Amino acid sequence: MRVEILCTGDEILTGKTVNTNYGHIARRLVEVGLDVHWGTTVGDDRASLLTAFRQAAEHADAVIVNGGLGPTVDDLSQEVAAEACGVPLVLNEHWLQRMTESYARRGRMMPVNNKKQAMLPEGAELIDNPIGTACGFAVTIGKARFLFTPGVPREMRRMLDEQVIPRLLKLAGIVGVTRLKRFHTFGIGESRADEMLAGIPGLAIDGEIKLGFQAHYPQLETKLAARGVNADDLAGRLGAAEAEVRRRLGNFVVAEDEQTLEGVLLARLSGDGHTLSLAETFTGGIIAARIAPLSGAETVFKRGLVTRTLPSSGASVEAAARTADELRRDSGASHALAVLMQLDEAADRPDFGATICIGIADPGGTVGRLARLMGSRDWIRLGAAELALDCLRRHLLGLPVDERIDFERR
Amino acid sequence: MRVEILCTGDEILTGKTVNTNYGHIARRLVEVGLDVHWGTTVGDDRASLLTAFRQAAEHADAVIVNGGLGPTVDDLSQEVAAEACGVPLVLNEHWLQRMTESYARRGRMMPVNNKKQAMLPEGAELIDNPIGTACGFAVTIGKARFLFTPGVPREMRRMLDEQVIPRLLKLAGIVGVTRLKRFHTFGIGESRADEMLAGIPGLAIDGEIKLGFQAHYPQLETKLAARGVNADDLAGRLGAAEAEVRRRLGNFVVAEDEQTLEGVLLARLSGDGHTLSLAETFTGGIIAARIAPLSGAETVFKRGLVTRTLPSSGASVEAAARTADELRRDSGASHALAVLMQLDEAADRPDFGATICIGIADPGGTVGRLARLMGSRDWIRLGAAELALDCLRRHLLGLPVDERIDFERR
Numbered sequence: 001m002r003v004e005i006l007c008t009g010d011e012i013l014t015g016k017t018v019n020t021n022y023g024h025i026a027r028r029l030v031e032v033g034l035d036v037h038w039g040t041t042v043g044d045d046r047a048s049l050l051t052a053f054r055q056a057a058e059h060a061d062a063v064i065v066n067g068g069l070g071p072t073v074d075d076l077s078q079e080v081a082a083e084a085c086g087v088p089l090v091l092n093e094h095w096l097q098r099m100t101e102s103y104a105r106r107g108r109m110m111p112v113n114n115k116k117q118a119m120l121p122e123g124a125e126l127i128d129n130p131i132g133t134a135c136g137f138a139v140t141i142g143k144a145r146f147l148f149t150p151g152v153p154r155e156m157r158r159m160l161d162e163q164v165i166p167r168l169l170k171l172a173g174i175v176g177v178t179r180l181k182r183f184h185t186f187g188i189g190e191s192r193a194d195e196m197l198a199g200i201p202g203l204a205i206d207g208e209i210k211l212g213f214q215a216h217y218p219q220l221e222t223k224l225a226a227r228g229v230n231a232d233d234l235a236g237r238l239g240a241a242e243a244e245v246r247r248r249l250g251n252f253v254v255a256e257d258e259q260t261l262e263g264v265l266l267a268r269l270s271g272d273g274h275t276l277s278l279a280e281t282f283t284g285g286i287i288a289a290r291i292a293p294l295s296g297a298e299t300v301f302k303r304g305l306v307t308r309t310l311p312s313s314g315a316s317v318e319a320a321a322r323t324a325d326e327l328r329r330d331s332g333a334s335h336a337l338a339v340l341m342q343l344d345e346a347a348d349r350p351d352f353g354a355t356i357c358i359g360i361a362d363p364g365g366t367v368g369r370l371a372r373l374m375g376s377r378d379w380i381r382l383g384a385a386e387l388a389l390d391c392l393r394r395h396l397l398g399l400p401v402d403e404r405i406d407f408e409r410r
Numbered sequence: 411m412r413v414e415i416l417c418t419g420d421e422i423l424t425g426k427t428v429n430t431n432y433g434h435i436a437r438r439l440v441e442v443g444l445d446v447h448w449g450t451t452v453g454d455d456r457a458s459l460l461t462a463f464r465q466a467a468e469h470a471d472a473v474i475v476n477g478g479l480g481p482t483v484d485d486l487s488q489e490v491a492a493e494a495c496g497v498p499l500v501l502n503e504h505w506l507q508r509m510t511e512s513y514a515r516r517g518r519m520m521p522v523n524n525k526k527q528a529m530l531p532e533g534a535e536l537i538d539n540p541i542g543t544a545c546g547f548a549v550t551i552g553k554a555r556f557l558f559t560p561g562v563p564r565e566m567r568r569m570l571d572e573q574v575i576p577r578l579l580k581l582a583g584i585v586g587v588t589r590l591k592r593f594h595t596f597g598i599g600e601s602r603a604d605e606m607l608a609g610i611p612g613l614a615i616d617g618e619i620k621l622g623f624q625a626h627y628p629q630l631e632t633k634l635a636a637r638g639v640n641a642d643d644l645a646g647r648l649g650a651a652e653a654e655v656r657r658r659l660g661n662f663v664v665a666e667d668e669q670t671l672e673g674v675l676l677a678r679l680s681g682d683g684h685t686l687s688l689a690e691t692f693t694g695g696i697i698a699a700r701i702a703p704l705s706g707a708e709t710v711f712k713r714g715l716v717t718r719t720l721p722s723s724g725a726s727v728e729a730a731a732r733t734a735d736e737l738r739r740d741s742g743a744s745h746a747l748a749v750l751m752q753l754d755e756a757a758d759r760p761d762f763g764a765t766i767c768i769g770i771a772d773p774g775g776t777v778g779r780l781a782r783l784m785g786s787r788d789w790i791r792l793g794a795a796e797l798a799l800d801c802l803r804r805h806l807l808g809l810p811v812d813e814r815i816d817f818e819r820r
Binding site for chain 2: 027038278283286
């Protein structure tokens with residue numbers, strides 16, 4: 001069943017208000033196994049709304065309309081829905097009474113223009129809003145079922161879960177389960193990951209298991225989406241492909257699903273009873289900012305040191321290792337990570353570069369990693385911070401710290 | 411001229427990635443006087459894309475398509491555009507050469523599948539992407555001009571301003587020059603700013619000078635957009651209103667236009683020959699991360715210290731002032747800023763709070779500022795960092811450091 005999400009309102013259309021409702025509705029639908037097929041945004045404009053309803057009735061089986069149920073003249077959803085259905089608006093006595101009582105309970109008279117919120121297309125099914133004056137409703141336009149929800153996020157979210165999704169699942173005849181498996185890697189780009197995963201049975205963009213990528217530089221997210229009749233069936237379908245993807249992406253996998261690289265690191269350090277101090281030059285605190293605020297870091301994170309000054313010997317892997325070793329002893333941490341950077345003497349342009357020197361010290365000694373990154377200053381800074389955290393991850397897991405990454409130039 | 415914004419990609423459609431591109435494009439179009447008429451979101455799906463292109467060609471005069479220009483098989487924009495135009499894809503030798511050279515400059519071979527990014531619909535107009543491998547292009551489908559842009563925000567934003575908007579203004583027959591004046595404030599919300607600016611001649615939501623607000627917590631952006639036949643005419647129209655807005659927002663203005671609070675601070679410190687050290691507890695490095703990496707900070711930024719441990723006396727303004735004073739002497743900086751935070755003992759819920767203690771030390775002594783902020787941990791952390799930087803700005807400019815802000819609870 002193809003579901004469309006149709007958001008209305010000038011503020012949303014013009015970007016004045018960030019449309020968080022769209023993403024929330026879409027994620028909830030995907031989570032319960034519904035297929036989000038189309039998104040439309042139109043303003044508070046009669047002609048656009050009518051066109052949008054008619055087009056949605058053509059390309060979707062069910063449409064969630066969000067917004068336009070308020071008491072003011074620019075709230076047009078009921079009116080245009082009635083026009084699209086070819087029926088008049090009629091007063092819903094039940095909802096009028098509910099609103100009147102709700103105002104009375106707060107010792108207030110209902111303003112006259114709120115009556116508009118009880119005017120629904122003739123024959124519409126009422127969808128209850130337990131926490132607001134804008135009721136939802138459902139009508140059929142063409143072959144599609146339209147479910148109208150208010151724009152107030154708090155009201156929409158509750159109605160979505162309690163009223164809208166159960167109706168949609170019933171319409172779709174969905175009984176099975178879905179799962180989205182995510183791998184987060186650092187060091188490979190989308191094209192390389194695509195090549196690395198070629199030929200895994202059932203895994204393709206339009207395969208039984210849907211493969212997708214999302215680059216969040218410096219990380220890449222690889223996604224496997226599958227559906228089964230029940231949990232066992234799903235595990236059977238996804239299991240082998242998941243294991244093969246994990247094997248092929250190998251050392252580059254820094255985290256899975258809801259995990260983050262810094263969370264994985266913190267859990268590992270904490271689990272082994274380790275503590276950590278950090279020294280950063282040009283990354284200017286962004287490594288500390290990823291670890292120090294985490295819940296649980298209070299027992300692991302000892303000290304972060306941010307400077308713009310390199311050691312007198314300059315930036316080298318030896319200097320980074322020495323810095324890490326000194327910091328480890330000074331701060332009393334079991335582990336220390338130092339990142340020294342030497343920026344090329346050049347303006348901030350795309351092929352600007354920097355030399356990154358990473359040092360890690362622990363009770364067993366020190367290890368180092370040298371890398372050249374190219375790009376804008378921000379790009380290099382993000383890459384260097386990720387590389388440093390990944391080196392520490394690799395070191396803690398006994399993996400090679402100097403495996404070549406796609407972003408680096410040697 | 412009616413403009414549609416058509417966003418593509420499964421990640422956007424399903425809400426996995428928040429669609430920040432839509433809002434950015436819409437706001438920029440409105441700022442230059444273009445009419446955003448429709449928004450569409452579809453996935454990486456051939457049939458949906460084709461339908462979306464055909465529908466957009468009917469209800470819009472110009473369409474900005476965003477996304478789907480990458481090197482992998484789920485990037486379908488060029489292919490479907492060619493189909494909608496009824497022409498084949500042909501290799502753009504110029505772009506292939508540009509990509510090959512760009513890889514060569516980085517000492518890398520271009521992966522084979524990147525060649526796909528130089529395949530454009532026959533007759534398409536190339537739209538330059540100076541900072542990425544996905545070139546844009548323009549074609550006419552039906553009566554509408556379609557302009558294709560990459561999904562990577564940094565690339566899209568630059569191309570939008572430099573390539574797409576000039577083409578749209580020309581299509582719309584909009585002549586003359588436009589200017590957008592921006593004020594960045596910290597400490598006041600949108601309704602208060604709206605009240606503060608009431609009654610300035612010509613300045614209104616639909617006035618000769620268009621007034622707009624954009625909240626980027628913890629800052630608020632106030633925008634004045636105006637159009638004139640030439641630069642002098644424009645300066646005349648905008649000048650008086652701009653000065654009056656600056657006067658009324660007063661001490662709350664932390665930066666204007668492209669400036670940032672941290673940039674303004676750095677320029678002031680640097681201009682006066684000062685140096686700065688920072689100590690942070692629960693902000694975990696995010697204050698240092700805003701200043702230390704800036705160009706020019708190498709002569710100003712002395713040391714950043716990140717801990718999770720409060721002084722033994724706990725968090726107080728006195729302890730923050732003492733911490734700043736000690737740090738100033740230890741690090742040899744002329745100025746030091748210390749931020750101590752005491753989080754309420756509670757789970758991470760909306761009405762969670764924290765006490766923020768800020769201390770500033772300079773050769774003349776110390777000053778302090780106490781504040782209570784409420785919200786989620788991330789919300790408080792961002793607010794505390796902004797408050798600390800703003801306190802330092804106010805101190806350096808001789809403004810009151812303890813002027814009440816809207817976010818604070820006393």
